[in-house]
Amino acid sequence: xxxxxxxxxxxxxxxxxxxxxxxxxxxxxxxxxxxxxxxxxxxxxxxxxxxxxxxxxxxxxxxxxxxxxxxxxxxxxxxxxxxxxxxxxxxxxxxxxxxxxxxxxxxxxxxxxxxxxxxxxxxxxxxxxxxxxxxxxxxxxxxxxxxxxxxxxxxxxxxxxxxxxxxxxxxxxxxxxxxxxxxxxxxxxxxxxxxxxxxxxxxxxxxxxxxxxxxxxxxxxxxxxxxxxxxxxxxxxxxxxxxxxxxxxxxxxxxxxxxxxxxxxxxxxxxxxxxxxxxxxxxxxxxxxxxxxxxxxxxxxxxxxxxxxxxxxxxxxxxxxxxxxxxxxxxxxxxxxxxxxxxxxxxxxxxxxxxxxxxxxxxxxxxxxxxxxxxxxxxxxxxxxxxxxx
Numbered sequence: 001x002x003x004x005x006x007x008x009x010x011x012x013x014x015x016x017x018x019x020x021x022x023x024x025x026x027x028x029x030x031x032x033x034x035x036x037x038x039x040x041x042x043x044x045x046x047x048x049x050x051x052x053x054x055x056x057x058x059x060x061x062x063x064x065x066x067x068x069x070x071x072x073x074x075x076x077x078x079x080x081x082x083x084x085x086x087x088x089x090x091x092x093x094x095x096x097x098x099x100x101x102x103x104x105x106x107x108x109x110x111x112x113x114x115x116x117x118x119x120x121x122x123x124x125x126x127x128x129x130x131x132x133x134x135x136x137x138x139x140x141x142x143x144x145x146x147x148x149x150x151x152x153x154x155x156x157x158x159x160x161x162x163x164x165x166x167x168x169x170x171x172x173x174x175x176x177x178x179x180x181x182x183x184x185x186x187x188x189x190x191x192x193x194x195x196x197x198x199x200x201x202x203x204x205x206x207x208x209x210x211x212x213x214x215x216x217x218x219x220x221x222x223x224x225x226x227x228x229x230x231x232x233x234x235x236x237x238x239x240x241x242x243x244x245x246x247x248x249x250x251x252x253x254x255x256x257x258x259x260x261x262x263x264x265x266x267x268x269x270x271x272x273x274x275x276x277x278x279x280x281x282x283x284x285x286x287x288x289x290x291x292x293x294x295x296x297x298x299x300x301x302x303x304x305x306x307x308x309x310x311x312x313x314x315x316x317x318x319x320x321x322x323x324x325x326x327x328x329x330x331x332x333x334x335x336x337x338x339x340x341x342x343x344x345x346x347x348x349x350x351x352x353x354x355x356x357x358x359x360x361x362x363x364x365x366x367x368x369x370x371x372x373x374x375x376x377x378x379x380x381x382x383x384x385x386x387x388x389x390x
Contacts, residue, residue, distance in 0.1 A: 010075050023050075023380060024044065024373070025091045026094075027055045031060050031061040032259070033056075043366050044369045053091075057078045083106065086107055091109075092376045093113070093376040094116065100132070115137045115139070116140075119168070122284075127313070134151060135158075138163060146309075157306060168367055173281065180286045181266050189222060192337070193223040193270075194272060196225065198272075199298060203298070204232075211239075222252070225264040226244075227256045271289075273292060283350055287350040291322050291335055294325050294326065295326055316357075320349065322335050322339060
């Protein structure tokens with residue numbers, strides 16, 4: 001279904017549902033959201049027996065195409081219909097991973113709805129995102145306790161009404177722990193497989209030193225897989241093309257741009273990244289070391305220091321592996337060898353970090369589903385409190 005008329009039909013189909021059928025609504029910006037939603041949806045519609053509406057802006061979103069009578073799917077696109085959907089939504093509860101509700105074109109409904117935000121990464125709340133990104137939600141499902149502490153600190157500093165905070169967790173780590181396999185053994189440099197997986201943007205690896213770094217790693221005799229962020233192909237494709245033009249003929253070089261590809265994650269021995277959340281997934285989920293190139297942080301909040309709390313994505317880097325200044329790139333091969341030489345240290349660090357900084361490891365989907373169902377029931381009974389009426 002394409003275009004305004006198709007999106008409008010979907011919107012009208014949603015609104016024709018009985019009000020009771022719009023008890024729990026999930027909104028997804030793209031198909032990339034589904035693997036975060038999936039375990040929650042499975043528990044809601046399975047064990048808890050709830051019916052849900054799954055609303056997405058992406059016609060290819062797997063959540064729209066589930067063979068489950070308890071899931072009603074609607075594709076509303078990303079244009080005017082989506083704005084109307086948010087402005088006039090009538091539902092008890094909306095669960096989403098959408099940032100900045102109320103700050104730009106997508107506002108809270110004129111009708112009372114309880115808005116629940118779910119984190120889809122472990123990064124902190126106060127540097128990578130806008131300062132106000134989470135202010136207009138009623139409930140936050142947090143992945144790690146650091147996020148809860150940051151939200152409470154902002155509420156104290158700005159005099160914001162307290163949100164309901166619910167310990168959720170992070171399914172991606174659980175998934176990697178369940179699926180991981182040991183990489184091939186290392187006898188020498190030719191066996192070391194390096195995964196270069198940076199974030200995207202002007203101050204990231206590929207845009208600043210990617211060509212130089214790739215050459216150094218291949219000259220050291222390592223195998224190298226380049227796994228760029230999908231936004232890099234859209235924003236600055238030339239930085240990928242320069243590396244592939246230079247090294248594409250090398251049998252030890254490989255480019256991976258398929259989002260669902262996992263062999264490079266499982267078969268590599270070390271990841272090199274900058275500020276990408278993929279480093280946290282790799283380190284804590286696969287229990288393998290990460291080498292961080294210490295480039296300027298990605299920040300959309302110029303006042304993040306006001307909280308007086310170091311962002312998790314900064315603090316965790318040295319604990320997942322090692323930091324390397326960009327003017328010391330020549331040290332990268334040595335650091336790779338050092339990190340690969342001591343896999344036990346990576347496993348121990350990963351286990352400690354999961355214990356202290358991720359909630360409900362192994363049961364996050366159930367924890368979120370039970371919280372969502374309970375809050376939605378409170379709202380329907382008129383007992384959710386004043387936050388739902390803001």
